[in-house]
Amino acid sequence: MAHPAWLAPTTYAKLRHRFVWLDAFDSPIRASLLGELKRGDAELSDRSQAELHLVIDSGLAPETFRVSGENPTVVAGGDPAGLLYGFFRWLTGNPDELSTGRVHAPAIPIRMVDHWDNVDIHPVMGQVERGYAGSSLFYDDGRLRWNLDRVDDYARLLASVGINAVCLNNVNVHATETTLLTTRLEWVERLARHFRAWGVRVHLSVNFASPIVLGKLDTCDPLAPTVQQWWDAVTDEVYARIPDFGGYVVKADSEGQPGPFAYQRTHADGANLLARAVARHGGRVHWRCFVYNHRQDWRDRSTDRARAAYDHFIGLDGDFDAEVILQIKHGPIDFQIREPVSPLLAAMPHTAVGLEVQLTQEYTGQQRHICYLPQRWAEQVLDFRPWGDERAQWEVVAGRGPGSRPGSIVAVANVGTDEFWTGHPFAQANLYGYGRLAWDPTSDPSAILDDWIRSTFAPLPTVHEALRSMILDSCDLYESYTAPLGVGFMVTPGNHYGPNIDGYEYSPWGTYHFADRDGIGVDRTSTSGSGYTTQYHQPWSTLYDSVDTCPTELLLFFHHVAWNHRLPDGTTVAQHIYDIHFGGVEAVKRLCETWQELRGQIEPTTYDRVSLLLSEQLANAGQWCDTLTSYVWRHSGIPDSDQRPLY
Amino acid sequence: MAHPAWLAPTTYAKLRHRFVWLDAFDSPIRASLLGELKRGDAELSDRSQAELHLVIDSGLAPETFRVSGENPTVVAGGDPAGLLYGFFRWLTGNPDELSTGRVHAPAIPIRMVDHWDNVDIHPVMGQVERGYAGSSLFYDDGRLRWNLDRVDDYARLLASVGINAVCLNNVNVHATETTLLTTRLEWVERLARHFRAWGVRVHLSVNFASPIVLGKLDTCDPLAPTVQQWWDAVTDEVYARIPDFGGYVVKADSEGQPGPFAYQRTHADGANLLARAVARHGGRVHWRCFVYNHRQDWRDRSTDRARAAYDHFIGLDGDFDAEVILQIKHGPIDFQIREPVSPLLAAMPHTAVGLEVQLTQEYTGQQRHICYLPQRWAEQVLDFRPWGDERAQWEVVAGRGPGSRPGSIVAVANVGTDEFWTGHPFAQANLYGYGRLAWDPTSDPSAILDDWIRSTFAPLPTVHEALRSMILDSCDLYESYTAPLGVGFMVTPGNHYGPNIDGYEYSPWGTYHFADRDGIGVDRTSTSGSGYTTQYHQPWSTLYDSVDTCPTELLLFFHHVAWNHRLPDGTTVAQHIYDIHFGGVEAVKRLCETWQELRGQIEPTTYDRVSLLLSEQLANAGQWCDTLTSYVWRHSGIPDSDQRPLY
Numbered sequence A, B: 001m002a003h004p005a006w007l008a009p010t011t012y013a014k015l016r017h018r019f020v021w022l023d024a025f026d027s028p029i030r031a032s033l034l035g036e037l038k039r040g041d042a043e044l045s046d047r048s049q050a051e052l053h054l055v056i057d058s059g060l061a062p063e064t065f066r067v068s069g070e071n072p073t074v075v076a077g078g079d080p081a082g083l084l085y086g087f088f089r090w091l092t093g094n095p096d097e098l099s100t101g102r103v104h105a106p107a108i109p110i111r112m113v114d115h116w117d118n119v120d121i122h123p124v125m126g127q128v129e130r131g132y133a134g135s136s137l138f139y140d141d142g143r144l145r146w147n148l149d150r151v152d153d154y155a156r157l158l159a160s161v162g163i164n165a166v167c168l169n170n171v172n173v174h175a176t177e178t179t180l181l182t183t184r185l186e187w188v189e190r191l192a193r194h195f196r197a198w199g200v201r202v203h204l205s206v207n208f209a210s211p212i213v214l215g216k217l218d219t220c221d222p223l224a225p226t227v228q229q230w231w232d233a234v235t236d237e238v239y240a241r242i243p244d245f246g247g248y249v250v251k252a253d254s255e256g257q258p259g260p261f262a263y264q265r266t267h268a269d270g271a272n273l274l275a276r277a278v279a280r281h282g283g284r285v286h287w288r289c290f291v292y293n294h295r296q297d298w299r300d301r302s303t304d305r306a307r308a309a310y311d312h313f314i315g316l317d318g319d320f321d322a323e324v325i326l327q328i329k330h331g332p333i334d335f336q337i338r339e340p341v342s343p344l345l346a347a348m349p350h351t352a353v354g355l356e357v358q359l360t361q362e363y364t365g366q367q368r369h370i371c372y373l374p375q376r377w378a379e380q381v382l383d384f385r386p387w388g389d390e391r392a393q394w395e396v397v398a399g400r401g402p403g404s405r406p407g408s409i410v411a412v413a414n415v416g417t418d419e420f421w422t423g424h425p426f427a428q429a430n431l432y433g434y435g436r437l438a439w440d441p442t443s444d445p446s447a448i449l450d451d452w453i454r455s456t457f458a459p460l461p462t463v464h465e466a467l468r469s470m471i472l473d474s475c476d477l478y479e480s481y482t483a484p485l486g487v488g489f490m491v492t493p494g495n496h497y498g499p500n501i502d503g504y505e506y507s508p509w510g511t512y513h514f515a516d517r518d519g520i521g522v523d524r525t526s527t528s529g530s531g532y533t534t535q536y537h538q539p540w541s542t543l544y545d546s547v548d549t550c551p552t553e554l555l556l557f558f559h560h561v562a563w564n565h566r567l568p569d570g571t572t573v574a575q576h577i578y579d580i581h582f583g584g585v586e587a588v589k590r591l592c593e594t595w596q597e598l599r600g601q602i603e604p605t606t607y608d609r610v611s612l613l614l615s616e617q618l619a620n621a622g623q624w625c626d627t628l629t630s631y632v633w634r635h636s637g638i639p640d641s642d643q644r645p646l647y
Helices: A009-015 A028-039 A080-092 A149-160 A175-181 A185-196 A225-241 A267-279 A305-316 A373-382 A393-397 A425-439 A445-457 A461-471 A474-481 A540-545 A552-558 A573-597 A604-636 B009-015 B028-039 B080-092 B149-160 B175-181 B185-196 B225-241 B267-279 B305-316 B373-382 B393-397 B425-439 B445-457 B461-471 B474-481 B540-545 B552-558 B573-597 B604-636
Strands: A019-022 A052-056 A065-068 A073-077 A110-114 A117-122 A126-128 A165-167 A201-205 A247-250 A284-288 A324-329 A352-358 A408-412 B019-022 B052-056 B065-068 B073-077 B110-114 B117-122 B126-128 B165-167 B201-205 B247-250 B284-288 B324-329 B352-358 B408-412
Touching: A009 A028, A009 A080, A019 A028, A028 A080, A052 A080, A065 A080, A073 A080, A080 A149, A110 A352, A110 A425, A117 A175, A149 A185, A149 A425, A175 A185, A175 A201, A185 A201, A185 A225, A225 A267, A247 A267, A267 A284, A267 A305, A267 A324, A284 A408, A305 A324, A324 A408, A352 A373, A352 A393, A373 A393, A373 A425, A373 A445, A373 A474, A408 A425, A425 A445, A425 A461, A425 A604, A445 A461, A461 A573, A474 A573, A474 A604, A540 A552, A573 A604, A604 B604, B009 B028, B009 B080, B019 B028, B028 B080, B052 B080, B065 B080, B073 B080, B080 B149, B110 B352, B110 B425, B117 B175, B149 B185, B149 B425, B175 B185, B175 B201, B185 B201, B185 B225, B225 B267, B247 B267, B267 B284, B267 B305, B267 B324, B284 B408, B305 B324, B324 B408, B352 B373, B352 B393, B373 B393, B373 B425, B373 B445, B373 B474, B408 B425, B425 B445, B425 B461, B425 B604, B445 B461, B461 B573, B474 B573, B474 B604, B540 B552, B573 B604
Parallel strands: A019 A052, A052 A073, A110 A165, A110 A408, A165 A201, A201 A247, A247 A284, A284 A324, A324 A352, A352 A408, B019 B052, B052 B073, B110 B165, B110 B408, B165 B201, B201 B247, B247 B284, B284 B324, B324 B352, B352 B408
Antiparallel strands: A065 A073, A117 A126, B065 B073, B117 B126
C-alpha cells in the first residue's frame, strides 16, 4: 500500500461525524468529493443541518474559492475544480489563513507536472527517464497498467495542492510513445478519465515527425498544407475522445529530436502548426526552449551553451500564435543546483511563457539526498527581479508581466511506484511545495514546509522543529558539498550522480568549467567572454559582468578566476572550496545525528527508509568532498589552511 | 554469408582435381577432412594413384604432423587432429617451411579461446561482454541458436590455425549461464558435437556457488564433503554426455564473483575441489588469477592493484593439484596496450600456468582501430626473459620452465555474428596470429602477418606491402595517441572506449595515474612506492626500480615523475606526450591515405568497411590527442615547443 503522503488519515479527523451538505452538480469531481467525505466518515445532511457546506458559487471565477464562517463553514467554489481546491485547503490548510473570507485564486492558470515516463522500457533510460522512485505509475513494460488505482491516488494528491495539468509521456518521444497520439489513444483516454475526476487535464508529448512516422506523409514541414491537415485531423480525433484534452508538449530540434530546422523553418512555424490544430478546441502547445548544440566542440570556447535558448528564440517574439506557450527551463543550462535565472524568461513580452522546474532530482541528489527545492525556486527564480525593480519573475508567467500574457508553470515529475511515491520520503515535500508555489508564487517556502510537515507527520513540536531543521536549507547543504560558486556539471556522465569533476570537460555537451593549474570558471562576460551577460536586463547585465559585483554564489558561472582569487570574505577560491566541502560533510553528519534522535518518534517504515538514505547521502557527500578537494589541490597546489586531508 | 577469413576460396585452388587418398579412421574429423576436399573439388582415389596422401602415422605423437614428398605429397598426422593441422598447414602454409619433412608439434598443449558470451542479454554487458563483432555465435537472447552453421565455420577457422580448446561462456557467470552445467547441459553437448569435428574441446565457465544455486546445498565450502560430492556427481554427468569435455574455467573471488574466501579457504582449496572432480576424466581446471580489490579506496596510495595477483597466489605454489592451471593475464593490470609482464608468470614453478591474452580489443580500439596484437604478445610477453638469461616467458607455459609443467595459452575471443567475424576485417589477423603463436611462440609475427595477408587477400605485391605497412606496427601507433609511457586506464569508464583522462582517477578500481600540477605516474618502486618492482626476478627488479634504468615506455607505470622530467632523448615528459599524440594523429591520416590508394584493389565490401572504420579511428585519435594534450597543458603549464593547438 502506498504511503498517504500529506493526506494522512489524521487530517480527515476534521470531518469525522460532521454533517455536510454537498451541492448537486454535474461533474466527475462531485464523486471525488463524495469519496473524500466518506474517507473522513462525514455524514451527508440536508442544507439546514449542515456544519460544512460545499457549494458552487457562480459569482466566483473558475478554479477560485472562498471559505467563510465557523459553524456552519461554507466552502464555495467558482466551479467544481474551485470547490475541490477549497475543500482541500479547508481540510489541510492553516485555519488562520482561511477565515478571512477572501477569494483564493491561482496566480498561474496552468500548473502542470510533466512525466518523463516511457511506455517501453528504454534500453538506457528505463521506464521513467531520470526517475528515482520506482517504475511508472502509468506504464509497465510496453503497455498501460491494468490497475490504475495508484493513478487515482496520485491525481488526488495533485488536486489537493491545486495542480491542474499533467503531461503523460516523456518529452523524448520514442517509437511506441509516438503512437499514443493515434493507435494507442485509448490509453490516453483512459488515463484522462482518472485525472478528470480530480480536475487535472492531460497533455501528450508528441513527436514532431508524427506526420511521417504515423501518417505516412513524406514530410513534416510545418508549412506544408498536408502536414497542417494531418495535425488538424488527428487533433480533432483526440478532442472527440478527450474533450478537455490539455494540448501538446514538444521538444523539437533538441538533443536529437526532430523539428522544423530540417525544413529551414523556424520554431514559430513549428509551434504554430500545432497551435492551429489545438486552437479550435481550447488546447495549448507547450513548446520547449531547451534547444542547444549537443554536439559542441569542447575545444571551441566561443560557443556558450548558456546563450543558446535566448539566441534561438529572442528573434521570434511576436511570431507565436496565442495558443503557444514557450516552456523555458529556470536556468540557462539544465537544472543545476545553482544557476542564474534564464534571461529568456523576461525577454519575450509578446509571447506566453511557461517556467519549467525539475522535481525529479536529476542533478540534486536523485532522491537519495535531501534537497527541498521550493526554497530555491521561490528565492532564486520566482522572486528574482529581472528588471531590477519591484516586478518579480513569477509575474511574467502569471500574466502580470510586460506583455500581460498568462502562461504556465511546469515541473518534471518525481513520483513513481515507490511506496513513498518519491523514493526519499522527504522528496514528497517538493511535490507538495511545487503545487503550493504554483498556486501562489509569493508563498513563503518555509511556511509551506511547516504545512507539509504537519499534514504528513502530525508531529510533536520538538519533532516538527527537528524535521524542519533537516529539510528547510537542504539545498544549500547539497550545494555546499557538490557545486562550488556556480560551477555545475561535475557529475558522472550519463547517470548524473556522484562526482566526476572532468566528466563533462572534454565532451560535446557544452558544460565546462575550464579548470587548469591556474584557475577555474567560465568567462561569460561581455568584455573577454561569451557575452552571455548581455542577455540580461540592467542592473544584472552590469552586475554579472564584473568580477567585483557578481554575486559570490555565481562567481564561477560568470567568470574564470585564479585559484587564489580572493572572495569578499577574504578566503581564496581554493580555500573556500575546501571549507564548504569539508563543512558540508560535517553538516550531513549532524543531519544523521538529528535523525537518530528521532528514532521512536517517526513511523518505523519511514524512519528506516530515511536512515538508509542518510547513510547514502553521507557516503556520497564524502566522495564529493574528497574528490573535489583533491582535484583542486592537485590543480592549484594550494594547501588547506586547516590541514584537512587532501589526496 | 560470412566472410571466408583466411580460408579464402583461392586457397583451395591447390586441391582442384587432385587425386587424394584419405586413410580410413574413426573420428568425426574424417568427415571434416572430406568436406574440405570437396570444397576444393579434389577427387578421392585409391592409394596408388593419389597425388596427396592424408594418413595417420601411429609413430607420431598426437596433434603432431609431418609433410613430405612432392608428388605424391604425404601429410601424416599422429592422430586425426594432427592430420587436420597438417592438412591445413599444407593447404595454407608457406611451402618452403613444410618441405623439410620435419615433425611439426605444438609448443603448448592447450591452445584455447575463451568466449565472454552470455546466454541472456545482460542489461549492461549485452550478449557478449566486451564484444565488438555483433552478437554471439552460440546464443541468441536467452537460448542456444537454432542454426549453428556459423559455429561449424568458426571451429574450422580455429582448427586451421591449431586452436584446440574453447570456453563457451563468460567468466562472469550469471543466473542462466550457471545452468549450462546441469539443466542446460544439452546445449553444451550440442556445441561440443560441432567443435569435436574440428578437434576442439569445449570448456565451461562455472559459478563457484553452483552447489548452492543449482544443488540446493547450503554451502559451497570447498572442504565440505557434500560439496565435493556434488561437484563429482555433476561432473560425472557432464563427462557421460561429453566424453572429451575439456574442463572448467573459474573466476572466483574476483569483481563480485563468489569464491572460497567466503569460507576462509584458499584459492588452492577452491581450485582443487574442481580439479578432483575433473581429474578422473582427464579434464583440467583453469583458475583465473585476476583477483584484486575492486572496491579500493582511491585515497589510499599504499594499496597497488598491480601487486594483487602475485600477492594473492605466490604463497600457494605447490598447493595446487596437477589438473589445475593458473590462468594469468599477461600484465598485472588488465590488458592495457602497454604493461610490463605479470611477474606471477615466472614465479610458480610448482604450478601449471596459463597465459591469458585478449583478442577482443577492449582497451585497444574495440575493433574500430587497427591493432595487430600478435606483435605485442610476441615481443613483450612470449619472448620476455623473466630471469634475464636465455629462458623466455613462453617456455613456462610450454612446460620448459623451471617446474617443467606444461600449461596453456588462452585468449579472450574477438568474434561474433558480424559478417567479417571480427568487426574490423583486419582484426581477423589477431585471431589468426594468436593460433599461429600458440602453436609456435617463437614464430615471427611479421611472417605470420604475411601469411595472413596472402591467405586472406591473395594480393598483388604492392598491395601486400601496403597492407603490411598499415597493420604490422599498428599497436605502436595506437599506443602513441592513447597511453603515453606506460600509463593506462585513461579511458571512458564503463565502455572503455575513447579518452577520459580522470575517468578512473577518483574511483574504486585501483587504476590511477596520480596526475597533478607537478607530475604524473605511479610510484611502484621498492624505496618510495608500492614495492611492486620487488615481485620481479633480477635484473628486472633493479632495472624497473630506478628512474634511470627503467625502460622509457614503462616509465610512468613504475615512477611518478615531474612534467618537466627529461627522457633519454632530452625531451620533457610533457613535450614527449605532445609529440607522440600529434604525431600519432598524423600517422593515422597517412593510414587513411594509404587505404585510399588501394581503392579498386580490394574487394568492395571489405574496402568500404575498412574505410568507415578508418574515419572513426581518425576521429577518435584526434579526440585522444586533443583531450590528453590539453589535459597535460592545463596541468603542467608547459607549452608545446611546436606550438600546436592546446585547449
